[in-house]
Amino acid sequence: MQITGNDIIDLQLAAAENNWRRRGYLDKIYTPAEQELIASATAPDIMVWLLWSCKEAVYKIVNRSSGARSYAPQQFDCLPQTCNPYMHNAVSQPPQLNTVADGLTTIYAPANITGSSYTGKVFHNGNVYIFNSIVTHAYIHTVAVTQHPPESAYINSLFPHSIIINISSNTKEEMYNVDNYTQILQSSGIIAAQQQVQKDPQDLPVIYDTITQQVTSVTISHHGRYLAICC
Helix, strand or coil: CCCEEEEEEEHHHHHHHCCCCCCCHHHHHCCHHHHHHHHHCCCHHHHHHHHHHHHHHHHHHHHHHHCCCCCCHHHCEEEEEEEEEEEECCEEECCCEEEEEECCEEEEECCCEEEEEEEEEEEECCEEEEEEEEEECCEEEEEEEECCCCHHHHHHHHCCCEEEEECCHHHHHHHCCHHHHHHHHHHCCCCCCCEEEEECCCCCEEEEECCCCCEEECEEEEECCEEEEEC
C-alpha cells in the first residue's frame, strides 16, 4: 500500500497562534540550512510555514509506516527545488460552493485561486520523500510520498488525488468525522459507493472496500478554515 502524507496550514491562524520570530523558535524546529532559506526568502513567513508543512506531511508517512509517535522536526530536512506560478479557475458547483479542478487536485472555494507550486525533497533517517506544495494567500497544502526510482515516473503516478475544502466555523465539528469524509469522497467520485473511510487499529484513517475487503491509504489534515483529504 502506497503511503502518503498531507498537511494543510491556514496562514491566518498560523500567524495568529505562532510568533516564529521569537528567540529560539527556529532553532528548535529548523536545520541551519532551512534557517538560511528562511532568512534569504522574499517572503520569510511563507517559507517558515512551507517548510513546516513539508515536515508534517512526511512525519505522517513515517508515523503510519513505523508507528513511531515521537516527532523531532529537525530530523526532517526539507529541500525545495522548484517553484512555479499556480492558478485554479473556478467553475460553478452547488451547493454554495465553486469547484476548481486541476489535475490531481479538486478545491472547493469561493473564487479563483492563484499562488505558487513548490516541489522538492525531504530527507529523514536515510530515506528520501518527495513533496508537492500549493501556496496561496490563504493556505499552504503539501502532499508527500516516498520516493521510488525512476524519478521521472513517480511524479504523476504516485501523488494521490487531493480535495481541499474551505469550512465555515459553524460546520467544523460536523466535518471532522469519518462519515463525512466518506460522503465527500463518494460525492466527488473518488471512491465507490461500497468504499468507506474507517479507522484502523492505530486510529488512523483508511479506505475500506466492503465488497473486496481491500484497504487503501487516505491521509486527512485540517487546520483553521481548511480540510484536506488525499487518497
